[in-house]
Amino acid sequence: MAMHQLPPELVVRIFESLTSVSDILSLSLACRYFNNLLTKSQKLSLFFIAMDKEIGPMEDILQLLTQNNNQVLHLHRSPPLSFTLLAQANTIARVADRFAKLYPSFRWAESKSAQRRSLDDREARRLRRAVYRFWSYTQAFYAKLAPRPIRLDMLAATERLQLLRTWCTDDLYELEDLRWTFEQLLASEICPTDGEIFSRISDDTRLSNTLFQSSSRRNLAASSMAIENIFHSSRNTQELDRNKPTIQELRFRHMQGWGSDLQNFYLVQSFLKCTPAQILWLYDNTVIKQDVEQFIELQTHDPCFFESNSMLFHDWVTVLHARGIDVQKAREAIWSGSAGITRRTGGPLCEDDS
Known part of the structure; x- marks a missing residue:
């Protein structure tokens, strides 16, 4: 039949x-x-x-897409389904899917490169969930989506902690796994130290870098448009000529150092205020230090961007302490692979993993 x-x-x-x-x-x-x-x-x-x-999890995408100033952030929202919402969810998911492909190279870098592998379906879902929740946090407290009323620091801290408390402990391990991986990406690609740059290049290359940086002023004025529009076109240009060096290869040759190890630490914490889409745009498009600085200026309009840091790790520690969890042991479990996104074993799984 x-x-x-x-x-x-x-x-x-x-x-x-x-x-x-x-x-x-x-x-x-x-x-x-x-x-x-x-x-x-x-x-x-x-x-x-x-x-x-x-x-998915689609639930986390919907919570991200429906954030607004008129509702308490940590409370569950159930928006009416529509094809417009479906298209917006797909836009968000494309960012998370890209990080699922990038994650292994930064999670298992250098000495751990022998452990590098692609994520299986369950691990990819955990990573996407962490991306959506990291995005929710940064969008709520740092992104310039709309003017938020001036609040006392104590009230802002309470809102951040309430948001993290809605997630189970395994989810928080996944979030820290992702945050730590973002640190590796930012420290190695976007704002490397002077020592790291010095170890990469020879004297001849340093001379060519000086010439390159003085002649190259890549126009990032397009960054003033919506980040979503920029992001979707960022990779297509790299596929036009496979013989040309990639953005990552050019950045490895021409990126300047951003200072000492200590300065690098605080710079990375500042960059962690960016959304995953902004971090990915920096990875896909910036070659020299001026590119990064111009993008941050156009996206945040904040002259003091580098003078304040993300509070995510501090809030994560606070919530785990309140749950009676040894933070250092928790982080060691994440690094060893017994907790987090690529956990081999661990505590009870969250409902979405069962």
Whole structure:
């Protein structure tokens, strides 16, 4: 029997069994009968279910997308589903998916490179969840989304802690795993120390770098547009000519040092106020120090950006202490792989992992 001769109930069950958006679209477009069988609301529900499996947890994406100044941040929000919301979720997910591919090279760098491997499906889901929650934190407390009322430091700290307290301990381990990996990316790629730069290059290369930096003033005025629009076009230009050096290769040759190890530490903490999309844009587009500084100026409009640091690690420590957890042992467990995104063993899994 041909599929288009099947009873509608069976075809609906087939639609419900599909696990990817592309499969649902393909079946819908197979014939007019299939395309008209499901209502718009039914299709929308199936798309959200499929996207949760592909790019989820969708719940965390929705909490990120529905942040606003009129609701308490840590309370659960249930927005009405729409195709517009679906498109916005896909935009967010593309950033998280890219970090799932970059994560192994920074998580297992240098001495641990022998352990490097791709993430399996469950690990990729944990990483995406950590990206969405890191993004929620930075967007709520640092991003210039909309003017927030002036609040006392104590009230702001309470809001941050309330947000972290809504996440289980395993989720907080994943968040610290991601934050620490972002530190490695930023310290090695975006703001390396003077010593790191000195160890990379020879005297001849230093001369060529000086010439390159004096002649190269890459125009980043486009950064004033929405970060989402910039981000989506950032990788396409690199694929036009595979023989040209990549942005990462150019940055390795031409990036200047940002100071001592101590200065580097505080700079990285400042950069951790950026959203994952902004961090990824810096990784994909900046070559020299002026590129980074111009992007930060255009995106934040904050002349004191480097004078304040992210409070995420401090808040993470505070919440774990309140739960009676030894923070140093927790971090050692994350570094060793017994906790966090790529955990081999550990405590009870969160509900999303079961």
